[in-house]
Amino acid sequence: MKAVEIAQALTDLAEQPFDPAEFPYAFLEAFDNNATTLKRLREGTTNKSDLGGVLKARHIHILTCDAGRAEQTLAALKASKATVKAKAKFILATDGADFEAEDLTSGDTVVCAFKDFPDYFDFFLPLAGISTVRQISENVFDINATKRLNRLYVRLLLDNPEWGTSERRHDVNHFMARLIFCFFADDTNIFGENGRFKETLAQMSAMDSSDTHEVISTLFLAMNTKREERTAAMIPRWADGFPYVNGGLFSGRVDVPQFSKIARSYLAACRTFTLPKIIV
Structure with a gap:
């Protein structure tokens, strides 16, 4: 099942009336459980x-739990002997108003209003076997993707479905390779000190993305413009x-996919990136 399909299934689930008995099965169905x-x-x-509850x-x-008990229920799930014995990767508790979950492998958590949990669809992608960005083999980088980079990649494809088509696969891969170079350039001061690329994005792009x-x-x-050609190219100061x-x-x-607020936040979260080996 594709990430975009999972995201849509979770969005549909969040918009339905909350059914405590059915929610666990509907959630699992969103991740292509037959x-x-x-x-x-x-x-x-x-x-x-x-x-x-339901433990796969x-x-x-x-x-699912009574109103106001999502936090306590998540703690009970984490302490559950069955959770440990069954080697569950995630735990999830909700009362239909609050939503809490934890990745037991990384320790990362999600705490949000129930209606907003689809915004964190990427948090659960390992449940569908999606845990890393596909290798961008068409470009000069051999990428060992971080979780943050993966979230950005998947979110961009969700927000720009046309970029996920076979016709544009090269474009999105090329775009990600350019971003990775910029992250690396920031980390190694190629652009100067203080992470100029990310600082410029933060300063020049609108908060609403x-x-x-x-930008x-x-x-x-x-x-891509030589110094002597920048005036003619109208490169801003x-x-x-x-x-x-x-x-x-x-x-x-140099076209770039549209960024949603969530994608922009993921971009900002990519604060450090170590460039893997370069194929020469």
Whole structure:
């Protein structure tokens, strides 16, 4: 199941009236658990929960609860012997108003209003076997993706479904390769001190993310324009401090996918990035 399909299924679930008994199965169905799997869980054949919830081994332990008890319920799930024995990767508690979950492998958590939990769809992608960004083999980087980079990548495809088509796969891969170079350049002071690329994005792009793609496109254009050609290319002063990067990475089209507020926040979270080996 594709990430965009999971995100849509969770959005649909959040918009439905909350049904405590059915929610765990609907949540699992969103991650492409088939009818047979869900039937066995309902019948108790494969449900390992010791708390009256739904526990799929090596997957997730879900428990709905009374109003105002999401936090306590999550703690009970974490302390559950069945959670440990079944090697659950996630725990999830909700009362239909509050939503809390934890990745038991990383320790990362989500605490939000129930209506907002689809915004964190990427948090649960490992349940569908999606845990890393696909290798961008068409470009010069061999990428060992971090979780934050993966979240950005998946979110951009969700917000820009046309970029996920076979016709645009090269474009999105090329875009991600350019971003990774910029993250690396910030970390190694190629752009100067204080993380100029990320600082420029924070200062020049609107908080509502409406022009984030335009700011990034302008920076990419600057990096593809020699100093003596920048006046003619009408490179704005705020972008002129970025160096010309030869080698072809920034040549060609400089169109950039649209950024939602969530995607912009993921971009801001990519504060450090160590460039893996470069294929020469």
